[in-house]
Amino acid sequence: MAHSRSIARRALRAAGIALLAGVLPPPAGAQERPAAEARPRPYPVAESPAFRRAVERGTRTRTGRPGPRYWTQYAHYALSARLDPATRRLTGTGTVRYRNRSPDTLATVAVYLHPNLFAPGAPRTDPVPATGGMELTRVAAQGRALREVGALDEAGTPAYAVSGTVATLRLPRPIAPGDSADFEFAWSYVVPPDGAPRTGTDGETWFIAYWYPQIAVYDDVDGWFTDPYLGRAEFYMGYADYDVSVTVPQGWLVGATGTLRNAAEVLTPQTLARLDSARRGAGVVHVVAAADRGAGRATRTSPDRRLTWRFQASGVRDFAWGTSDRYLWDAAAAVAGDATGDGRPDTVAVHAFYRPEKVAWAWDRSAVYTRHSVEFLSRYLWPYPYPQMTSMDGVVSCSGMEYPMMSCIGGQRDTISLYSVTAHETAHMWFPMSVGSNERRFTWQDEGLTRFNQAQAVREFFHGPDPERNVRARYLELARMGGRETHEGEAELMRHGDLFPTQLAFSFGSYDKTATALRSLRALLGEEVFVRALREYGRRWTGRHPQPYDLWNTFEDVAGRDLDWFWRTWWYETWTLDQAVAGVRVAGADTEITVADLGMAPMPARLVVTRADGSTERVEVPVEVWLGGARSQVVRVRSVPAVARVEIDPEEGFPDIDRTNNVWRSRN
Numbered sequence: 001m002a003h004s005r006s007i008a009r010r011a012l013r014a015a016g017i018a019l020l021a022g023v024l025p026p027p028a029g030a031q032e033r034p035a036a037e038a039r040p041r042p043y044p045v046a047e048s049p050a051f052r053r054a055v056e057r058g059t060r061t062r063t064g065r066p067g068p069r070y071w072t073q074y075a076h077y078a079l080s081a082r083l084d085p086a087t088r089r090l091t092g093t094g095t096v097r098y099r100n101r102s103p104d105t106l107a108t109v110a111v112y113l114h115p116n117l118f119a120p121g122a123p124r125t126d127p128v129p130a131t132g133g134m135e136l137t138r139v140a141a142q143g144r145a146l147r148e149v150g151a152l153d154e155a156g157t158p159a160y161a162v163s164g165t166v167a168t169l170r171l172p173r174p175i176a177p178g179d180s181a182d183f184e185f186a187w188s189y190v191v192p193p194d195g196a197p198r199t200g201t202d203g204e205t206w207f208i209a210y211w212y213p214q215i216a217v218y219d220d221v222d223g224w225f226t227d228p229y230l231g232r233a234e235f236y237m238g239y240a241d242y243d244v245s246v247t248v249p250q251g252w253l254v255g256a257t258g259t260l261r262n263a264a265e266v267l268t269p270q271t272l273a274r275l276d277s278a279r280r281g282a283g284v285v286h287v288v289a290a291a292d293r294g295a296g297r298a299t300r301t302s303p304d305r306r307l308t309w310r311f312q313a314s315g316v317r318d319f320a321w322g323t324s325d326r327y328l329w330d331a332a333a334a335v336a337g338d339a340t341g342d343g344r345p346d347t348v349a350v351h352a353f354y355r356p357e358k359v360a361w362a363w364d365r366s367a368v369y370t371r372h373s374v375e376f377l378s379r380y381l382w383p384y385p386y387p388q389m390t391s392m393d394g395v396v397s398c399s400g401m402e403y404p405m406m407s408c409i410g411g412q413r414d415t416i417s418l419y420s421v422t423a424h425e426t427a428h429m430w431f432p433m434s435v436g437s438n439e440r441r442f443t444w445q446d447e448g449l450t451r452f453n454q455a456q457a458v459r460e461f462f463h464g465p466d467p468e469r470n471v472r473a474r475y476l477e478l479a480r481m482g483g484r485e486t487h488e489g490e491a492e493l494m495r496h497g498d499l500f501p502t503q504l505a506f507s508f509g510s511y512d513k514t515a516t517a518l519r520s521l522r523a524l525l526g527e528e529v530f531v532r533a534l535r536e537y538g539r540r541w542t543g544r545h546p547q548p549y550d551l552w553n554t555f556e557d558v559a560g561r562d563l564d565w566f567w568r569t570w571w572y573e574t575w576t577l578d579q580a581v582a583g584v585r586v587a588g589a590d591t592e593i594t595v596a597d598l599g600m601a602p603m604p605a606r607l608v609v610t611r612a613d614g615s616t617e618r619v620e621v622p623v624e625v626w627l628g629g630a631r632s633q634v635v636r637v638r639s640v641p642a643v644a645r646v647e648i649d650p651e652e653g654f655p656d657i658d659r660t661n662n663v664w665r666s667r668n
Helices: 002-014 049-057 114-118 269-280 356-361 363-380 415-427 444-462 467-479 503-525 527-541 548-559 564-572 623-627
Strands: 074-084 089-099 106-112 135-141 159-163 166-175 180-190 206-208 240-249 253-256 285-288 306-316 321-324 328-335 347-354 388-393 400-403 406-409 579-587 590-597 605-611 616-621 632-638 643-648 663-665
Touching: 074 206, 106 180, 114 180, 135 166, 166 180, 240 253, 240 321, 253 306, 253 347, 253 388, 269 285, 269 328, 269 347, 328 363, 347 356, 347 363, 356 363, 363 388, 363 415, 363 444, 388 415, 400 415, 406 415, 415 444, 444 467, 444 503, 467 503, 503 527, 503 548, 503 564, 527 548, 579 643, 579 663, 590 605, 590 643, 605 632, 616 632
Parallel strands: 074 240, 347 388, 388 406
Antiparallel strands: 074 089, 089 180, 106 166, 135 180, 159 166, 206 321, 240 306, 253 321, 285 328, 328 347, 400 406, 579 590, 590 632, 605 616, 605 643, 643 663
């Protein structure tokens, strides 16, 4: 891992992002624990200089709302792909119309070539199969073919240069504000085998993701986003329309982002009829059963033994697809609120593609799980924003991975595991598919919110034990290993996704610590205010690119509270919470309860006092006491009836690292 981190750091420095404000860790020793009697006081969250400039320009605000001059770029892709399973080669062509809605004139355009992760010698965080990377056979801009050079010259000659997974195109003519430019690409690459992150083939199923040249994000805070794709941290993508044609052997089924536009050209009448009944019915329909697979039964036939499937999608940040001749196909319809605002509930098409042997792993319930996830999250957050959602059985190394309107799920699952991962990947349709945060720099901003929302769906579906307890347990397991200075436990969340010290710190932190912090925030603010703020954040930033400050400022705006101490504690530090009942004694007419703050993380201390007659009383030590520097606080309650028990936070709203000292019991 140390060698991988060193490669990752060199690649990030080469991209010019070695000093990301608020992302890279502070100098060594900056979080050394003070003396036992000292009380750390969280200092305010400081905006990055780039965010401050955006506020000054009027594209951002300090209330969490987009500024009056906020803008996003947009693109229109027309792509064609041809898959040859025998050689594992994917060949593609495409055009892109890129609309410059920024106030800036763009002389260069950055383009991601994600398959270059698999080129021999490519920098990466973890080992991946080497398959040769992406071969570009045509790159053209504004009607002019561009040649590849080692580096762009200072004379401004139109050309392109490739560095790892990013190509920089010098344009024949700069793109003025409000103007657009057309690009053409032709390429091919070998689809990697199972073991590649988020894509690949196991010889039976093919999941094709990050497969085409994609224009990078140009935003109002950082300009061109060109952090290299190193395999671990995920993506930051702009919004676009897609028109995609996929050519595969006849008899193979295809699931993809978007809506199938030529169903009658590729599906048999029987398959079409079943698909139509799924759209109109209340149950799950077996569109293609085991006996229906193959050319002439599931799909039509063609003279060249190939069929081209055409999909369209609008307002999405990417396009992915999967295919196999082994798939069964189930379909259903979900009712997902009123996203269109026409006063009528919207119906979402739900699809599940899986191999017959996966029935033993509950995949025959996948359409049910996906439908419930869409419907629950539409109630809990806001209406599902797309026309369909697909869950697809894929390569093991997919594990669980989201793409617009679809997910790839690999590996062996049981009922609970399959529902949980389905709910998680479906929840990503809200974060980051709709609310387009930067996953690579701020992994927690989509994964942590999604882990939290997943837990709400799991609780609702199974009506069982609180799944948030399992999430908190994983965070506490990590926290008990120590802070980042030990190189064993957690690292602060405001760290670039490729620079976590270990995979454990990356996953438990970005997912479970963030979800645990959100549970604490809900306990702090109350359910109603918390959910209202979460929905308002989504309303403000759907179809946009929020920074962490936008999330935090929205919560403060809705709650009407300064929460800098909370963000600083849980996002910038590795402090832990440890509150204790240090003593209880009778003092005349009062009983004095001493509450000790033994940890580094300040939180309110919420006590439930139980008396001998069974009555209870709630007392709270406000967080301001600890923020003022105190290490202990005495609270007084009446002595009659006698105090029999005192417990801090019995609902476990806050992640106390040692609950053995949270309870005092009378010996009488």
